[in-house]
Amino acid sequence: MVIEDMIYLIHVKEMAEYVSSSLSSEVELLFVDLEQDPPKMRTLDDKSLLGMQLISIQKLFSLYFPLEGMRNDLLPPDRAEPMADSKSLSEQIGSQSSVLMDLSSCMHDTEVTVPTVNGWLLGYPIVYLFSKDHIEDAIYNLSTKFLRIYKILVSRTSAPNKGSQPEELMSFSVPYELSMRGRNEAWAETFLACLQSKWGRCKQTWSSLEMEVSECYPQAIAL
Known part of the structure; x- marks a missing residue:
């Protein structure tokens, strides 16, 4: 799986379960707001712009990785490289074949940054939160x-x-x-x-x- 300049090797079933648990709040995720100095700890606020956009990204992932198995009908032709035959995506993965998915489009038209999505995808309990307009502020606040x-x-x-x-x-x-x-x-x-x-x-x-x-x-x- 590719998201912009990040490459991930994923376990499809584990990913589906993790995305589902994130959306159902089974996994408590805390954020460090790096737009503030000093940084503040906060939970995901679905009423804030970044909060709503991150939840939207998580919901998109839940479509690609549903608990009942991946859906290749949702993968755009230019976003995946399936095998030559017509086997379903889940069958390909089940047989240990590789499939390249580019989900960079999930980030489009949002202020959510790659470090935030990366922290969530890697399962960190603490994720850095800042918008694309505040990258310099985030770097300064963390570097000091x-x-x-x-x-x-x-x-x-x-x-x-x-x-x-x-x-x-x-x-x-x-x-x-x-x-x-x-x-x-x-x-x-x-x-x-x-x-x-x-x-x-x-x-x-x-x-x-x-x-x-x-x-x-x-x-x-x-x-």
Whole structure:
């Protein structure tokens, strides 16, 4: 899946379930408003322009990734590269074939930025929020703040007597002033518990999963 300059390898069923849970508010998503200095923590306000537009993008994703399976009838001819035969998109994916989807059009005519959509798609519990008109403000407000870096580390299950070095599964940052309790923040504990629940289904591959939290001095940030 492609969105502007971002490329994603996705699990269709997991994506459908995640999009559905986002729209039903099963997944609590918090936002850091970078248009304000200092940045403020907020929930998604569907009455604000950015809130309505992000929800609109999520609804578009729910059309492409419904719980009952992907619908190739919604894919424009120039936005996908299916196999030569006429199998359905779900059959192609089920047989481990690759399909390229360009969903950049979901961003058109909105003020929502790629970092916001990217944070949501990657499942971050904290997502940076700012409009296209305030990119410079967002960069400045984030570059001048101390940050906490949250890393999720996993270790592969290895043969006996062979060690396994932790690998970074994902990482995200939160302004220090908005994460004073570090890993003990309520949202951090909920997020880790959710990941551990999923990890429990993959213990044959991953032997451990843990969260590492560190601090970062103010520095130039690219968004």
